[in-house]
Amino acid sequence: MSIRGQAHIVGAFEHPLRDLPQHSVQQIHAECAMGALADAGLSIRDVDGYFSTGQLGFGGVSLTEYLGLRPSYVDATFVGGSSYISHVGHAAAAIAAGKCKIALLTQGAKVRGVIRGAKHTADTPEFPFETVYGETNAGIYALAARRHMHEYGTTPAQLAAVKVAAAAYAQHNPHALLRKLVTIEDVVSSPMIADPLHRLDCCVVTDGGGAIVVVAPEIARDLKRRSVKVLGHAEAIKHSGGRPNDFTSTGATQSAPRALADAGISLADIDYASIYDSFTITVIMTLEDFGFCKKGQGGAFVADGALALDGAIPVNTDGGGLCNNHPGYQGGLVKVIEAVRQLRGEANANTQVRDCRIAVAHGTGGGMSRQASVTLVLGREDA
């Protein structure tokens, strides 16, 4: 059964701040929850489904109590930064199955100024064989970038083009952490973090978060705000089982075609794409894996202006994780929120895709050795 039209997004809220030293993480969740419910025109008493990553406190239980919810359905799926995109698909499935009618999804994070220490090794089976060698997120994606350069001739300047496009959008976003225009030269001359990735090839580190309200179609019908239809959703975990995992492609090779089939659309129907951008290379690989360009041609594709409003596929019009927001190292929810803005015609001035009817949001959770990939297809009410 397709998820198409079984649920609607009626509320979306991105916390306006990027630095929240005085907030507790739970307060951030609460502010985002109330923001999204107000956007939807619903009360917190109406909520009967709750979705979070379960990373704060005791799984899905602690925040349910903090927020005062009494849900009939709870989901605490954690698949890294793609979790929140997964939650929208899970909420739609739960609504389609009659488990709940008004689902609330929240994110809250506080990581600014925190020095990342050694990752835990005892409780994660793969960590003892990786973290002892100094594995970092940037290092892992640098390995992907180097291999992509080796196989396809991708260049540092092509990687930089992803950041340049993000910055061009971010200048119009009053809440973006970084609003300054940057050039290719600015990116490739910024400090090297993990060769070939420079500082400006990496996403921002922010506090904050957001929330989404997903409801049954009959609830959406009675609300004043314009809603967004959930059209399709698919997930994949790409890992090293069986044969060595390649570092030049993402799980989108699996999740994207399945999500598009679920939605009953083709690639050419997509007007806007929120593409997970933990690093510039992440965007290039994901666009290839969706099929927006041939495998290996992603560098030339982005350098050719593909990501701009008048390009082949407008991407991350809020400035993305590279410039706007990447709360707690997890950018998935913000990806959904910008897709909702585009479909409601509420993007920032000078960044609205004209006649935006169908949008996708893609999340990459984890690193390259193993990762979750989640693709969500959303549509305007008439889609």
Added chain:
Amino acid sequence: MSNSPLPTPAPFVSPETEPYWSGAKAGKLVLPHCRACDHTIWYPKAFCGECGAFDVEWREASGLGTLYSFTQVFRGEGPYRECASFVLALVDLDEGARVLTNIVDADPAGLAVGQRLRAVFHDAGEAAALVRFTPIPTSSDT
């Protein structure tokens, strides 16, 4: 056994993964191999995800491999925070696994995807050694 200029944090060793780590401690690269489906398992574990067998044999590997990708990391975390830089790499073992490791005793500027490597072992705590790799000199090297 050479001394490492890099940090050598002690890995978490469990009964399940002890054969791998004690092998490394003895200067051997030991890999789990599934007797049921003839699959070389990575990362080390006592279960075959390919066929569901627990029948795992720990075999000594050649210690030879090929460089799949590498990066010079300038912003280390945790124990590597004080390193000015170090080389993180993916090495394709001749036995078929692709492993995350470090390249040592080599100028990062001289590394190339596809070059041949051999394992070296750096003591890490009481029960283990880290398995790192170093380039195998070719006949054209002086």
